[in-house]
Amino acid sequence: MDVSKLPNHHPTPWDTQFEAMALPAMFARTTARAPDAPLLHFLGRTYSYAELLRDAEAFAHALKGRGIEKGDRVGLFLPNVPSYVAAYYGAMMAGAVVVNFSPLYSVDELAQQVADSGTRVLVTVDVPELYGTAEEVLKNSALETLVVSRLSAMLPKLKGIALRLFARSKVAKVSHGETVLYWSTLLAEGARGGSLPEVAPDDLALLQYTGGTTGTPKGAMLTHSNLSINAQQTAGLNPFGDPSSEVFMGALPFFHVFANTALLNHAVVSGGSIAMVPRFETKQVLETIQKHGATGFPGVPTMFQAMLDHPDLPKTNMSSLKVCISGGAPLPAPLRDKFEAATGVRLVEGYGLTESSGVVSVNPYEGTRKPGTIGQVVMRTEVLLLDKEDPTVIAPDGEPGELAIHGPQIMQGYWNRPEASKEVFIEHYGKKWLRTGDVAMVDEDGFLAIVDRIKDMIAVGGFKVFPSQVEDVLLENAAVKEALVIGIPDDYLGECPKAYVTLNADADTDDDALREWLNARIGKHERVCGVEVREELPKTMIGKLDRKALRAEVLD
Structure with a gap:
């Protein structure tokens, strides 16, 4: 679709050219303009651009001194803390590829992705839950x-x-030694300086794990150019004037691709600051918005629902907020309307993927918007609607089709997964398009609406849950014969996983016991809201468990 010929309601022209930059160069350029400007506000302490750049450079030199070479993988197993920012840019300064790991991961999940990525160094924090998991993986x-x-x-x-x-119970006892080092030790080592490798815009910068169009987590390969341009595309959505005066509410977790682009890299490319909290706690977020005069708030629907439900919302001064941007999961219309009525702040919906560096489209922050849509694509981004049955064919005019995307922010492919990479890309009109697995419609103004999903992923409060992984854990229980997991509507999370099982003949268990057993063995975001024991589960004509039929039965 030639979106360049459609009405553009974003403040930046669609055909704007962006500069492909390495992220360390982007960080250094902004710091040089205003070294003393704040980058992070964290629990009462403010970190300047210069301070965090200095720590990032020291970390880079320490990594190089310890044998980390260009292309090696450095993992971040961190909540929203200042060391994340220094480690993120510092690892890239050393030429390494950053691998983001969710702090919600279990030992098995973290170990699997550490092995798949070949991560050599892992950065965490002395919080018992995170340190304990990381130490177990190290061993x-x-x-x-x-x-x-x-x-x-x-x-x-x-x-x-x-x-x-x-x-003290909130501080882990760290087994310091040859393989377990303190962050401060590395910064002291790196303070001596030295030379660092040249980092080019086309170099690989980040492995961001995702389910793609199947249930197996895969590392999306994002280059410095992908990420720096997506940050500029996001900054180009701002109609409010001087971007360096913006203060973003940093409640989204940095390990999530949405936050990586819409918060961290967006702030750095524009010179703004982030009022950051370690994790989303509604009262703390409301206090932070008021204290620091937050001007923008990218979040997921569950965050806005939690704010709406909190008794402190009516007495919180929200006047500094210019816009809130919802992504990660569909935004319910009643939530949008109630939030805007309660706060007077515009709440707009956007859309993105891990494979697209985070941001594809969004409704304009001012002027024309179309509720129920995911807005217009960002600059330099094109879309196609593919036939739902045959992606080699374009969907008929006016009909929904699988959304496919072409743009400078699209990933290079999946790490060590050539077949999966081949499946997710398709050629049309001499260009390579990313298949999203989402079925969309587009109107005469280029506003997109997601109307269905091809893939089975469940969207839980902005996180993606893969049914097959939860099913695999369930099947480890000796009582369980068969298992299917689907997403069911949830007013707070958007969707919640629910499991349906059949039992072996000699099984002695019930719904509640299975739910407790399962939830103790999977990540927090994967926890099911229920397990239902059935006599049988729907199957296809050839005897395969039929998730589609179960979903239709339950949701209808």
Whole structure:
């Protein structure tokens, strides 16, 4: 579709040319313009661009001194803490490829992705839950080094002392040694400086794990150019004037591709700042918005619902907020309307994928918008609608089709998965298009609406859950004979996984016991809202379990 000829309601012309930059160069350029400007506000402490750039450079030199070479993988197993920012850009300065790991991962999930990516160094924080998981993976995998940052060292001085003295249960006992190093040790090593490798825009920057169009997690390969251009595309959506005065509410977790682009790289490319919280807690988020005068808030629908439900919302000064952007899951119309009525802040819906560096389309922040759509594509991005049955054919005019995307932010493919990469891309009009697995419609103004999903992924509060992985864990229970997991509507999460099982003849268990057993063995975002034991599950004519038929039965 030639979107360049359609009405453009974004403030930046669709055909704007963007500069392909390496992310470290982008960070250094912004810092040079205003080194003392704030980049992070974190629990009462403010970090300047210059301070975080210095730490990133020190980390880069330390990695190189310890044998990390260009192209090696460095993993981040971190919540929203300042060391994430320095480690993210610092690893890239060393020429390494960053691998984001969710702090919600279990030991098995983290170990699997560490092995798949070939991660050599993993950075975490001395929070017991994260450190314990990371230490277990270090002991039982090819991971070479664990780097541990201290939460107390990232807080204002008095808060840090109080944490160490009065909240010791919230601080992990770190087994410091040859393979477990403190973050401060590496920064001291790297302070000596030295030379660093040249990093080019086309170099691989990030492995971001996703389910793609199947249930097997795969590492989307994103280059510096993919990420820096998507950050510029996102910045180009801002109609509010000087972007360096923007303060973004940083409640989205940085490990998520949406936050990587819409928060971190967006702030850095524009010179803005982030008022950051370690994780989403509604009261703390409301206080942070008011304290720091947040101007923009990218989030997922569950965050806006939680704010709407909180008793402190009516007494919170939200006047600084210019816009809230919802992504990661469909935005229910009643939630949008109630939120706008309660806050006076415009809430717009957007769309993106891990494979697209995070952002594909969004409704305009001012002026024309179309509720119920995912807005217009960002600059330099094109879309096709493919026939739902045969992607080699374009969908008939006016008919829904599988959304396919072409643009400078689209990934290079999946890490060590040539067949999966081949399946997710298709050639049309001499260009390579990313198949999204989502069925969409487009109107005469180029506004897109997602009307269905081809893939089986379940969207849980902005996270993607893969039914096959949950089913595999269920089948480890000796009582379970068959299992199917589907997403069912949930007012708060958007969708919630629910399991349906049949039991072996001698089984002695029930719905509640199975739910407790399962939820203790999977990630927090994967936890099911229920397990239903049945006499039988629907099957196809050849005897294969039929998730589609179950979904139709349950949801109808």
